[in-house]
Amino acid sequence: MEFIIFLSKLDKEILNLLIEANYVVQENKAECLLSKKIKGLHIFEENKIIICTENAKRNTNYRDKKKQPNKDNFKTEQAIRKALRHEATHAIQKCNNNKILGDIKNLESKLHKSKKKALEYSTFNFSGTYAKEVEAYVLEDKPRKVKKMIEKYCL
Numbered sequence: 001m002e003f004i005i006f007l008s009k010l011d012k013e014i015l016n017l018l019i020e021a022n023y024v025v026q027e028n029k030a031e032c033l034l035s036k037k038i039k040g041l042h043i044f045e046e047n048k049i050i051i052c053t054e055n056a057k058r059n060t061n062y063r064d065k066k067k068q069p070n071k072d073n074f075k076t077e078q079a080i081r082k083a084l085r086h087e088a089t090h091a092i093q094k095c096n097n098n099k100i101l102g103d104i105k106n107l108e109s110k111l112h113k114s115k116k117k118a119l120e121y122s123t124f125n126f127s128g129t130y131a132k133e134v135e136a137y138v139l140e141d142k143p144r145k146v147k148k149m150i151e152k153y154c155l
Contacts, residue, residue: 006080021154040083042090049087082140089136095154
């Protein structure tokens with residue numbers, strides 16, 4: 001799985017915890033072709049997370065360092081890490097009897113303005129509820145919290 005090279009040490013721990021919690025984590029499956037905007041998916045019924053590495057690379061103008069060594073791929077790393085944490089949050093919600101963990105008003109106040117469009121897209125195009133998506137967008141920037149919550153709710 002190519003996406004692993006973009007993960008931090010903490011994100012690799014999140015990945016390992018998801019696997020320990022009986023999640024299957026895959027990459028670049030057919031579901032990624034639904035839209036070029038999709039960087040990750042949580043398949044609720046199958047305990048499956050899909051990371052759409054090719055979409056993330058395309059959306060962040062990834063450049064192979066071997067061919068263009070001066071290119072910084074920070075945006076690609078960030079997109080893939082956030083996608084994993086976002087989908088991990090949905091796994092945590094599933095482990096919590098399909099409920100969010102926080103207070104929706106508090107979560108909304110923490111949601112960065114730049115994520116409003118993504119929230120609209122996710123809520124409109126996928127089966128996630130508004131509250132679950134808000135929580136996932138907030139927690140994708142909090143890897144330590146995501147790790148602790150997987151340990152608490154899924155293991």
